[in-house]
Amino acid sequence: xxxTKLSTGSAPSPADAHAKPGAARRSYRTPIVLAAFAVVGIxxxxxxxREGVSTLALSTRSDAIQLTPLGLPTLATGYVIAVLLxxxxxVAFLRARSGAxxxxxxxxxxxxxxxxxxxxxxxxDANLPVPGLLAGALALSVPLIFGALGGVISERVGxxxxxxxxxxxxxxxxxxxxxSITGNPFVGLIxxxxxxxxxxxxxxxxxxxxxxxxxxxxxxxxxxxxxxxGFLFSVLLSPNSAALNSPPRxxxxxxxxxxxxxxxxxxxxxxxxIVYLMYIAVIAxxxxxxxxxxxxxxxxxxxxxxxADTVGIKVAATRFWNVSIAGAIAGLGGAFFTLGSVGAxxxxxxAGAGFIALAAVIFGRWDxxxxxxxxxLFGFASSxxxxxxxxxxxxxxxFLLMLPYxxxxxxxxGFAGKVRGPAAAGKPYIKS
Numbered sequence: 001x002x003x004t005k006l007s008t009g010s011a012p013s014p015a016d017a018h019a020k021p022g023a024a025r026r027s028y029r030t031p032i033v034l035a036a037f038a039v040v041g042i043x044x045x046x047x048x049x050r051e052g053v054s055t056l057a058l059s060t061r062s063d064a065i066q067l068t069p070l071g072l073p074t075l076a077t078g079y080v081i082a083v084l085l086x087x088x089x090x091v092a093f094l095r096a097r098s099g100a101x102x103x104x105x106x107x108x109x110x111x112x113x114x115x116x117x118x119x120x121x122x123x124x125d126a127n128l129p130v131p132g133l134l135a136g137a138l139a140l141s142v143p144l145i146f147g148a149l150g151g152v153i154s155e156r157v158g159x160x161x162x163x164x165x166x167x168x169x170x171x172x173x174x175x176x177x178x179x180s181i182t183g184n185p186f187v188g189l190i191x192x193x194x195x196x197x198x199x200x201x202x203x204x205x206x207x208x209x210x211x212x213x214x215x216x217x218x219x220x221x222x223x224x225x226x227x228x229x230g231f232l233f234s235v236l237l238s239p240n241s242a243a244l245n246s247p248p249r250x251x252x253x254x255x256x257x258x259x260x261x262x263x264x265x266x267x268x269x270x271x272x273x274i275v276y277l278m279y280i281a282v283i284a285x286x287x288x289x290x291x292x293x294x295x296x297x298x299x300x301x302x303x304x305x306x307x308a309d310t311v312g313i314k315v316a317a318t319r320f321w322n323v324s325i326a327g328a329i330a331g332l333g334g335a336f337f338t339l340g341s342v343g344a345x346x347x348x349x350x351a352g353a354g355f356i357a358l359a360a361v362i363f364g365r366w367d368x369x370x371x372x373x374x375x376x377l378f379g380f381a382s383s384x385x386x387x388x389x390x391x392x393x394x395x396x397x398x399f400l401l402m403l404p405y406x407x408x409x410x411x412x413x414g415f416a417g418k419v420r421g422p423a424a425a426g427k428p429y430i431k432s
Contacts (some may be wrong), residue, residue, distance in 0.1 A: 197332020
């Protein structure tokens with residue numbers, strides 16, 4: 001039998017026998033992406049380079065420790081960074097040619113240098129407030145992070161959650177309404193969670209019980225919530241804004257000692273209750289997902305529901321309750337719009353944040369920590385848009401408006417590459 005198998009053509013060919021070890025594992029995707037951005041850096045810092053001095057302000061007036069602003073010659077700094085970008089791209093190609101992977105830290109250094117060079121170029125003869133830029137990035141990332149956490153849980157259990165946008169919007173509306181009526185932002189926070197659960201309840205019912213396509217249900221829910229909240233805003237909140245759309249906002253809570261750390265203290269430890277709750281949520285979801293029995297069951301249902309069913313795990317019930325938990329977490333993100341940021345509800349105020357959160361889930365490879373970092377990246381892009389507009393950057397305003405969405409597309413299509421989500425995500429399970 002062995003001889004028969006060997007004679008069927010399964011033996012390696014002479015070309016395969018002389019192939020270099022690791023040749024099949026070569027991947028030039030990352031080096032090509034790095035080279036493309038290196039070319040962009042060369043053009044930006046070379047032919048389109050700017051004269052002047054870029055000042056990076058590293059402290060705010062309220063900081064206990066004042067750091068001296070960092071002044072950098074714009075043109076010279078651009079030249080140095082362009083050379084470093086080319087060196088890193090060449091190193092990446094050499095590693096790929098030898099069959100080795102490009103380490104993540106090398107890509108991170110490349111991204112940091114490119115970002116630093118762009119900031120220096122854009123702030124020529126201007127003052128760039130670094131703490132304000134980072135604090136704005138964190139604030140804009142909060143709803144994305146809550147939405148991404150909900151998306152990770154939902155998809156890990158096997159349900160594609162396209163309805164994150166609707167959950168955020170429902171949470172924003174209900175938190176504003178309930179907090180305005182009760183005068184208590186904590187009650188509004190609970191209302192936001194309930195609203196997120198109700199939206200996810202519909203998603204779970206149709207996709208798990210009635211086996212409707214999950215993506216279609218998610219899209220329909222987004223349209224439904226958008227239309228319903230818009231209608232209620234026009235006929236209910238807008239005419240009675242003083243009583244129904246003036247929710248109390250969470251006050252900033254300063255953490256002693258930690259808030260005095262330069263840059264980090266201002267950004268991380270002078271925040272509202274919702275932001276501190278977000279810190280806890282990220283850690284809790286990560287630990288629960290990968291270090292508890294609950295997380296093991298959840299991931300088993302999302303990867304191989306039939307195997308999970310054979311060992312006694314109730315697949316439908318596990319999916320249903322975890323999708324509801326995901327909706328509650330996403331609802332908290334919606335509450336941040338009204339109770340921690342804007343202070344009132346507005347029509348379609350989420351502005352596609354749910355879809356960016358879904359992109360963060362994919363870019364973060366369905367991992368809570370990585371998805372959080374991806375959400376922070378998208379939030380940083382949005383914050384950068386506003387700061388560059390304020391300091392009078394030469395970047396066209398149209399490009400600044402599309403910057404967050406451009407970063408989202410590049411991150412998912414360019415850097416995420418081919419990724420595999422949970423095997424059973426989007427597939428209804430029919431018990432045999």
